[in-house]
């Protein structure tokens with residue numbers, strides 16, 4: 455059991471050749487056995503893990519043969535995709551939380567998920583990956599909830615086909631890191647509803663110090679799914695507030711308004727080597743404690759997460775790599791201290807199958823980092839082949855439109871960050887020069903504490919705003935001269 459949940463992390467560097475897709479009949483090794491077992495578990499959720507392992511071994515590690523044998527025995531799960539509530543989770547049939555017993559008020563022992571006891575420290579281990587499959591475990595040990603078989607099957611396929619067609623328009627972003635130009639290890643584009651929003655995204659909003667050139671108008675299916683995502687995400691947020699947050703209250707600075715996605719980032723991972731490095735999503739336009747609804751289609755991939763460790767919790771106390779930079783290989787950014795810190799905590803892997811909706815709750819972006827790890831093995835999807843499409847639905851707050859937010863002394867949009875590393879300032883928000891926070895870039899020293907009301911909308915100090923405006927004017931005049 456232990457061996458199934460934990461397996462050694464593999465560091466993937468840019469120098470490494472992308473691995474070819476492993477054939478299902480390849481001889482098993484430690485890693486691929488876990489993956490093969492996970493595939494079988496997702497196909498046959500009603501069969502015990504030990505039995506699946508026995509069958510896999512008896513079939514010389516061939517998932518295909520094991521799957522044929524199990525189908526012949528009539529073990530396949532019948533999963534209705536008509537109704538989300540009726541659908542069984544396409545993942546492991548058991549959960550960690552259903553095995554961990556805790557004393558209930560009446561003195562009897564009950565699995566922790568029956569008690570609604572959440573936010574237990576996950577049993578992660580130094581240098582290891584804890585694999586989570588069941589919605590109960592994911593809700594109990596991470597700041598996320600997952601809904602398997604989110605859309606009716608035909609609707610999910612329709613959206614997938616639409617986005618596979620769109621994928622020709624997706625592009626790689628480029629970052630300058632010291633003297634190197636680094637390309638994002640997957641392709642993507644931003645989708646918005648109206649032509650005006652598209653214009654604004656391209657001429658007002660900046661990402662990583664540059665304006666986005668790849669903004670497109672949402673496709674019909676992307677829009678209609680957005681409404682379904684909105685409904686379910688709002689339900690999940692309310693459930694989490696009720697069941698998990700202290701006193702059943704929303705977090706400070708979390709919006710009390712309905713979450714209304716108005717932008718969708720579409721990512722395409724074409725093949726097992728495509729990935730995204732550890733990062734947290736920028737707060738600049740989403741505000742504090744943002745919620746993100748993330749829909750996965752096509753090939754199933756691992757979403758890895760790890761907690762951001764505060765200086766006083768860590769062993770070495772050195773600086774962490776920059777956030778917001780989504781390279782596959784964060785080698786130039788990832789100093790030894792950061793690697794040691796990640797290893798000290800271990801990481802959690804959430805398996806994201808086709809048609810699963812992952813809700814990243816309010817604490818996720820400020821307390822955790824996430825990534826899509828390069829895969830050793832993928833199972834081709836009948837429609838998408840080797841591709842995985844991911845859509846992250848986001849709510850850009852009107853109150854954080856770049857026309858309101860401060861500019862740094864370089865004339866750039868300042869970025870919003872939440873302090874995590876030092877105990878004295880942990881949880882405080884600040885506006886900072888983007889370049890000053892990017893390795894290899896010389897920035898200005900611009901810094902300003904960010905103030906928010908309880909709902910996470912900014913409270914602008916009029917005097918500061920005037921100073922900002924004057925600074926912007928001076929920068930613009932200097933540029934003209």
Ligand SMILES: O=C(O)CCC(=O)C(=O)O
Nearest residue numbers: 719721735748826844846
């Ligand atoms: O592909 C995913 O599941 C995650 C994508 C992501 O992290 C992002 O778009 O910021």
Ligand SMILES: [Fe+2]
Nearest residue numbers: 733734735824
């Ligand atoms: Fe992200």
